[in-house]
Amino acid sequence: MSRCGTIYGVGLGPGDPELMSLKAARLITGASVIAYFRKAGRPGQARQLVDTLLPPSAIELPMEYPVTTEIALDDAAYAETLREFYEDCVARLLAQTEQGADVVVLCEGDPFLYGSFMHLHSRLIDRVAVEVVPGITGMSGCWTASGTPITYGDDVLSVLPATLSEARLTDAMRSADAIVVMKLGRNLPKVRRALATAGLCDRAVYVERGTTAQQKVMRLADKPDDEAPYFSMILVHGMGRRP
Structure with a gap:
């Protein structure tokens, strides 16, 4: 049987690259696939934080928010748009793990504190191995x-x-x-x-x-x-x- 990969939600800390944990840095420098959230047209804060650590051979999977402030938070269209976005992100990540690749998902601060990764985690936890690496909070x-x-x-x-x-x-x-x-x-x-x-x-x-x-x-x-x-x-x- 082929091995399925693991998804790592890796906390990057509050913004200073030197405040990443040793474990976070080790996973990033050894990553074959790296995923990160960003606003369309922007490089993404998380991606910028790991610029000196990421191996050149790593496959990058930017996940671009379809909306940020364009739709009111209490509008039903906002929740539905983000729901579809997170489902698409999950499908892309699972496609990598099904090929045996481990995927490092970059998360500013701590992945379980107001971060977008938690919306992936709840959809992934019963479908693939997931490990969360905590980070210093913002x-x-x-x-x-x-x-x-x-x-x-x-x-x-x-x-x-x-x-x-x-x-x-x-x-x-x-x-x-x-x-x-x-x-x-x-x-x-x-x-x-x-x-x-x-x-x-x-x-x-x-x-x-x-x-x-x-x-x-x-x-x-x-x-x-x-x-x-x-x-x-x-x-x-x-x-x-x-x-």
């Missing part, structure tokens, strides 16, 4: 870049997607000790308003492209505009018990 890279611990003592940390409604964001912010707000982009004005209502604007820190050469860290109050790329976050550091 949020830990950002709070390290801020130079201040995110939590102290008994602080409760809340991770909030900026895509939530303003009311839900405000309620969650009011009940949290420390906060990470992800998926900023065009949601930054809404997040600012929620922070203001929760009385947290003065404690909010904006981090853009944390741990990379393009890193920016500033108090949110000092940010003069509402432009925020995908790789940006807002932090509210905890102020809990200290010895």
Whole structure:
């Protein structure tokens, strides 16, 4: 019987290539097939992170999102379009493993934290061998870049997607000790308003492209505009018990 390959979901860490795990680097340098998500017309952040590690002989399978912000998240067409996209990605990956190839799927941050790979994992897990390699999360890279611990003592940390409604964001912010707000982009004005209502604007820190050469860290109050790329976050550091 021919051997079926394994699919590896490999976490790349927060953006600095040196923050990849040894296991991630070993799998990437030995990869015969490499897959990665990207926006159409872009090289893809994940692919750029491994540029110096990838063997020239590796087969590349870019998986290009059919939509990003063109359709509203709550539109049924958005879910259906992405569902078809992930099914197509799964078919392409399985075609490689059925030929005996192992496939390394590149994942920014950690594969099981708000990443696209989880949507492949749920479709693959009962059909092929899958191994997940964890990575340093983008949020830990950002709070390290801020130079201040995110939590102290008994602080409760809340991770909030900026895509939530303003009311839900405000309620969650009011009940949290420390906060990470992800998926900023065009949601930054809404997040600012929620922070203001929760009385947290003065404690909010904006981090853009944390741990990379393009890193920016500033108090949110000092940010003069509402432009925020995908790789940006807002932090509210905890102020809990200290010895």
